[in-house]
Structures are given as structure tokens and as C-alpha cells.
Amino acid sequence: MDLAPDLATLRPLGGFFVLRAVAEPLRPPATLAQAYARPAFPEDQDPLTFRVRKVGNALRAPEPRIAASAAQQGLAARLWSVTLGCAALYGAVPDLDPRLLRWDPDAGAPDDLWLTEVRPRPADAATVAGIVLHGHLEPLGAALRSRYRVADGLLWGNAGSALAGAARQLDQWARTHGRTDVAACSRALTAELLAHPLLAGTGTLTAAGFRRRSCCLYYRVPGGGVCGDCCFTRAPRSSPRAPSG
Template identity: 70%
Template sequence: MDLDPGLSALRPLGGFFVLRTAAPTARGPFILLSQVYDGTAGDVQQDPLSCRVRKVAAALRAPEARVAASVAQQGLAARLWSVALGCAALYGHVPDLDGRLLHWNPDGSAPDDLWLSQVRSLPGNAATVADTVLHGHLEPLAAALRTRHRLAPGLLRGNAASALAGAGRELERWARRNGRTDLAARARSLTADLLAHPLLTGTGTLAGTAFRRRSCCLYYRVPGGGVCGDCCFPRPPRSSPQATSG
């Protein structure tokens, strides 16, 4: 089944999977992600990525900007993976998420608000998904964040892998609840193949749908945050240097 213009099959999956394909009716600072990555966006205080980090920091009461930057990166990664995995599993195709077509509202609430201005169909295989999400977005996003914040490459890779595993797990759960064993198997296979990509290999261990990462996203440093379900730490560490390596 090819993609429909509204990507309507994604709607039952929930907010992380749904993607706007019609221009938003309300005014908002929707900016092409290509411009966010290369720094050519001309509004939202001239730096939409920093705007997003400040917004996340305020919402979480994060003690350091780099903590908010890590959480912001993982949130956007989760949205991108969810859209791509959901389409690959449901349609057998993925939309072209080129940063020159995909708009982002850095001032929006979570999950990140995305708008795709043109639906162009691509093959729904793991190689295409990796090219679309990893190379098209997460590599330039990580580079842009590292110019602004002290974030270890391993932390950002771990965030990307964690977001992928989480998206695959939610998709598989939805499929099983709805009696779609074929879709559940497709989601699991795609997730495993993508986690074996050279950019993600070594970031953690996947057992079924459970993922245990080898780095920490720093969320434990948020007041009342604790550790995430896939964290490398069984409990919040006492000192931060351990958690920033990777």
C-alpha cells in the first residue's frame, strides 16, 4: 500500500507517530529543519535550536543547558523514528523526510510538532529509514547541538538508539493490542536492523523489545527525574562525570 497524502494510517498510533501534511492553520514559528541544522533560520530569536533547549530547560527546571539539550535531542529523534517506523510497518513505504520539506516548531509542546509540506514515497526498508532519519537528521542535529553544548558523541548516539528502541516498542505494543502480528513482527525486525547500523552499533543491547543502553541521557539530573527504564545506571549516580562519557 502506497502512502496516502494525509498519512492517515498513523493517526490511531498516537501523538509521536502522527505527522502533519497540511499547512498549520494557526500561526507558529514552523522552520525547515535543514535551516535549523545549518544555522540559516532567520527567526525565533535567530537560533531555533537554542530556543528549544531553553524551552525544555524551563519546563524540566534543568540545572544545566546540556541536560535540556540532551532531552530535546531525544524528543525530536523519537518523533522522527516514530513517523518513519510507523509508515514503514503500516504502508511498506516511508515519506521523504528531507529537511527541506520537513518543518519544525521549536516553540511547540511535546511531542515535537512537525509538518511535512510534500508527501513523497520512498521504499520502507531499513536502509532507507537509516538514510532518512540517521543521515538526514540525527547526524546534523548532533553536530549542531555539539557546537552549542558539551555533549559527548556517545551520549547523543545513545539517545538516538534509545529513541529508536522506544518507537519500535510502542509500535509493536500497538500492533499486538490490535491483533496485527504481521505489523508487530515488521516493527521488531526493522528496529533490530536499524540498531545494527554502524552509527548505532554498540550503543546498547536489544533483547526482544527491551533495550539497555550503554550511556546516560542525563535525565537523572532533572529535579525528581531519576533514571530512565533503559539507562545504563540502576540508580542515579552520585557524580555526573560518569554519566557524560560515552
């Protein structure tokens, strides 16, 4: 199966689902494998450090771990959207090996990704978990924890929230376009993935939506509040470092 042409047709689903397949982009940025590794670059050239600083400046985040949380959730949303969209629409997913994915840390949101080789993989939950959870979110989380001391529970909560958000957007598109098959596949795959040991404790998925058990710290951004799936019903005020794990 040649999955490459189908990647372009994900664009109508929204920017988070877009994945460009380019053999080798001009002036190629770092691969995500390089971004997760340390030390791969001098600190002033490190793509992950650059991204966290960029997000922090855009949000006016009062501390780096808040920016690290937002940056991780944004990238998780991209990875989940691409795999979930391909699985539900085409019954196959691209191999998102971090060595094949190039990433521009200076881009806006959503994260700009290039896939340099399209290798179709099965669309079952185990394969998708291997690609996204083990291939990306585990090494990304390890890098962010070591650099910014972000709580492990917060990062996995972000991962669960990002998955639920991608599923919600895909479900809305499917219902609008009468693709009940796509909606059913997306819901089933999302439920299987949220039952994975790394995500099972991150929140509860119901017919009404997803409610996470941790906080991404967005409420601490100037002008920010609680997210729609936050464990808090209102922004905490009693402590500057509310529990996030």
C-alpha cells in the same frame, strides 16, 4: 503510491506517530534544515536554541547540555515513530527531507511537525537510515555538540533509545489489534537499524527490551531518576558529571 492519506491514520498509534501533511502552513515556522544550520538566524531567533531553552525551563534542567539531550531525544523519537509506523503498516515511508519538514520549536511534547510534500520512499533499513540517521540525526547532533558540548555517545545513545521506544509502542499497538505482521516487520526493521554502524554500539536489544550503554542525564533533573533503559541501575551520586558517552 499516495502515502499522504495514510499519514493521518497513524494517529491511533499515539502522538509521536502523527505527521501532518500541509502544502504550506499559515505563518510557516522554520524548516528543520534551517534549525540544523548555523548561523541561519540571530541567536535570539534561532529555533534550535529556542527549543533547548524551552525544554530546559520545563525540566528545570541545571545545565544546558541536559536540556539539549532531552530536546534531541524527543525529536529523534518523532522521526523514528513516523518512519517505523509507515514502514510497518504501509510498506513505504515518507521522504523526511529536512527542507520539507517544518517544525514549531514552541510546541509542547511531542514535537509538532508539518511535511510540506509527501514523497514515498522504500521501507528498507538502508533507506530509513538515510532519512533519519544521515538526514536528521547527524546534522542535529553536530549542531548540539558545537553549541552545548554534548557527548557524541550520549546523543547516539538517545537515538538508539528513541528507536527502541518507538518500536516498543508500535509492537504494543500491533499486539492489541492482532496485527502480528506489523509487529514482526517492526521488530525486524528495528534490529537492522540498531545494527547500523552509527547505532551498533549504543545498547543491546533483547527479548526483554533495550538496554543502552550511555546515560541521557535525565537523573540530574530535579525529581528525575534513571530511565527504564539506562546504563545505570540507580542515579549516580558520586560525581556531578557522570560519564555520558
